[in-house]
Amino acid sequence: MRIASLVPHATELLFALGLGEEVRAVTHECDYPPEVRTRARLTRDVLPAGLDAGAIDAAVRERTLAGDAIYELDSAALAACEPDLIVTQALCPVCAVSYEDVTAIAHELPGGPRVLALDPHTLEETHADVRVLAAATGREAAGERLLADANVRMQRVAAAVGGLPRPRVLALEWLDPFYVAGHWTPEMIALAGGEDIMGRAGEPSRTVSTVELERISLASGAPDVAIVMPCGYDAPQAAAQAHAYAPTLAHIGARRIVAVNASAYFSRPGPRLTDGVEVLAEILHPGALPTPANAGEAIVVDVLAAAR
Numbered sequence: 001m002r003i004a005s006l007v008p009h010a011t012e013l014l015f016a017l018g019l020g021e022e023v024r025a026v027t028h029e030c031d032y033p034p035e036v037r038t039r040a041r042l043t044r045d046v047l048p049a050g051l052d053a054g055a056i057d058a059a060v061r062e063r064t065l066a067g068d069a070i071y072e073l074d075s076a077a078l079a080a081c082e083p084d085l086i087v088t089q090a091l092c093p094v095c096a097v098s099y100e101d102v103t104a105i106a107h108e109l110p111g112g113p114r115v116l117a118l119d120p121h122t123l124e125e126t127h128a129d130v131r132v133l134a135a136a137t138g139r140e141a142a143g144e145r146l147l148a149d150a151n152v153r154m155q156r157v158a159a160a161v162g163g164l165p166r167p168r169v170l171a172l173e174w175l176d177p178f179y180v181a182g183h184w185t186p187e188m189i190a191l192a193g194g195e196d197i198m199g200r201a202g203e204p205s206r207t208v209s210t211v212e213l214e215r216i217s218l219a220s221g222a223p224d225v226a227i228v229m230p231c232g233y234d235a236p237q238a239a240a241q242a243h244a245y246a247p248t249l250a251h252i253g254a255r256r257i258v259a260v261n262a263s264a265y266f267s268r269p270g271p272r273l274t275d276g277v278e279v280l281a282e283i284l285h286p287g288a289l290p291t292p293a294n295a296g297e298a299i300v301v302d303v304l305a306a307a308r
Contacts, residue, residue, distance in 0.1 A: 001017075001022045001082060001084050001085060001086070001137060002022060002024050002082055002083050003019065003022045003023050003024060003026070003083060003085045003086075003087065003089075003137070004023075004024060004025045004026075004078055004081055004083040004085070004086045004087070004113075004153065005023055005026045005030065005086075005087045005091065005099050005117070006026075006027055006042065006043065006073070006087065006088040006089075006102060007025060007027065007088055007089045007247065008026075008029050008031070008032070008268050008270070009088065009089075009268035009269050009270035010088070010089070010118055010133070010270070011023065011027070011030040011032075011036055011116075011117070012032055012065050012088040012261055012268065012270035013028050013033075013121070013129070013133055013270050014133070014269055015036065015129065015148055016135075016142075016271045017130075017133065017139040017142045017143060017146065018139060018287045019137055019139060020033075020035060020036075020141050021301075023036070024039065024081040024082075024083065025039055025040040025042045025077065025078065025081040025083070026039045026040070026041065026042065027041065027042060027071075028041050028042075028043050028044050029043075029045075029066070032272075033233070034082065038102070038125075039167060040077060040080075040081060041074075041077070041098055042073060042077050042078050042081075042116065043071045043072060043073055043074065043261070044071065044072050045069055045070065045071060046071065046072055047060070047070055047147070052176070053174065053175055053176040053230065054176035056143060057176060057177060059151060063200065066128065066146050068213055071097045072097075072100060073097045073102065073105065075105045076140065078105060078109070078111075079109055082108075082109075082110070082111070083113045083115055083162070084111070084114065085113060085114050085116060085136065085137070086102060086106055086113050086114070086115045086116070086299050087116050087117075087118065087133065088102050088115065088116070088117050088118075088259050089117050089118050089119050090117045090119050091157060094099060096285070098158060099117055101113055103115050106146065107178075110280045114136070114194055116132070116136055118132070118133065118269075118308075120182070120183075120184070120269045121183050121202045121203075122183065122184055122187060122201060122202045123184045123187045123188070123273065123276045126184060126269045126270070126273060127147055127150070129269075130146055130255075131135040131143055131144075131147070136156065146271060149274075150191075150271070150274045153274050153277070153278065154191055154244070154274060154277055155192055156289070157192060157193075157277050157278060157281045157289060158191050158193075159202070159219025160281070160288045160289045161192060161193030161288050161289075162193070162279055163192055163286070164285055164288065166193055166194055166195045166286050167193075167194050167195070167196060167224035167225055168194070168196055168197050168221055168223070168224045168225075168247075169194040169196050169197065169223060169224070169225055169226075169227060169284070170196075170198060170213070170222045170223035170226045170227070170254065171185050171186075171189060171196060171198075171199055171226075171227045171229060172226065172227070172228055172229065172269075173185070173229055173230065173231050173246070173262070174205075174231060175228065175230060175241050175242075175245045176245075177207045177208075177209075178208050178209070178213065179205045179206065179207055179208070180198040180199050180200055180205060180207075180208050181199050181205050181229060181266070182200055182201070182202075182203045182204050182205040182206065183202065183203070183204065183205065183269070184201070184202075184269060184273065185203075185229075185266060186198055186199035186200060186201040187201050188266070188273065188276055188277050188280055189280060189284075191277050191280075191283040192277050192280035192285070192289070193281060193284050193285050194201050194225075194280065194284045195221055197216060197220065197221075198213075198216060198256075199221050199258070200269065205231075207298065210251075210252070212251050213252045214251075217252045217253045222252060222254060222257065223252075223254045223255070223259055223307055224254075225253050225254065225255065225256040225257070226249045226254040226256070226257045226258070226281065227258050227259075227260060227280075227283065228242040228257065228258065228259045228260070229247075229259075229260050229262035229266045229267070229268045230262055231262060231263075232262065232263050233261075233262050233263060233268055234262075234263050234264070235259055235260060235297060235298060235299065236259045236260040236299050237301070238259035238260060238261065238262055239259040239300040241255050241259070242257050242258075242259040242300070244265075255274060256301075258283050258299060258300065258301050259300040260279060260283075260298055260299055260300070261298045261299075262300065263296075265279055265294075265298055275292065275294060276296070277304075278292045279292055279294070279295065279298045279299060280298065283297055283299060283301075288296045290299050
């Protein structure tokens with residue numbers, strides 16, 4: 001089977017299912033596992049390089065309101081890899097090539113490749129997608145092993161933190177403007193022993209104003225920890241954003257500010273969400289579990305202290 005993956009979390013899942021050799025082409029953002037870097041690239045970002053967070057948000061809004069994509073698909077390169085299966089998503093126009101564009105191009109390709117969209121909103125739906133993709137590729141046994149491992153690890157975290165106080169958490173997926181993280185993130189926070197004070201499980205991330213953040217803090221208590229997880233950013237990039245907005249987050253009462261590698265462990269609804277739950281447990285309840293092996297590259301702590 002020849003597979004083209006048009007979304008990074010699908011690429012990660014395909015490799016986790018043991019399908020790396022079948023993956024012929026990927027997006028320009030696919031960077032994990034490392035061997036994916038040898039695959040052909042099918043997309044490019046149309047936004048100018050070097051934009052800050054506010055300019056990125058403005059550019060994305062302008063293009064999506066106009067019905068324009070922020071990624072371009074190289075249809076000739078896609079045809080050249082002769083895919084039997086194209087894996088994409090329709091959930092977020094910011095995250096991948098337009099689903100409608102993909103299906104239109106696929107319809108014109110010889111052999112009529114199957115187009116499979118993975119669009120999870122919750123942790124349960126990310127696990128369901130494992131089974132969907134495993135069934136589509138004949139890797140059902142590998143899919144069940146992957147899910148069994150994820151369930152064991154998440155249950156281990158939940159058991160370790162179950163009797164501990166639950167810190168109040170503000171999870172921010174973007175900072176200019178502020179976006180409260182939604183979808184699967186509130187569930188991850190709950191599993192890791194925290195209370196998400198603004199996120200809504202299974203619902204899209206949403207913008208909030210500083211006034212709204214202040215109102216929540218006054219009404220029901222300030223966050224014990226603000227977790228800065230800007231979509232698509234690694235830990236150093238997230239830390240830079242956290243430092244820039246530390247005074248505002250301190251003003252609303254955040255006692256700690258922590259930056260994380262969102263691109264690897266939170267933004268992408270793939271296999272590494274399990275690692276993300278373990279990372280959150282380390283942030284919220286250090287010492288309750290063995291320190292994750294990836295903690296050094298996943299977490300930047302004491303952002304608030306450094307900003308003072």
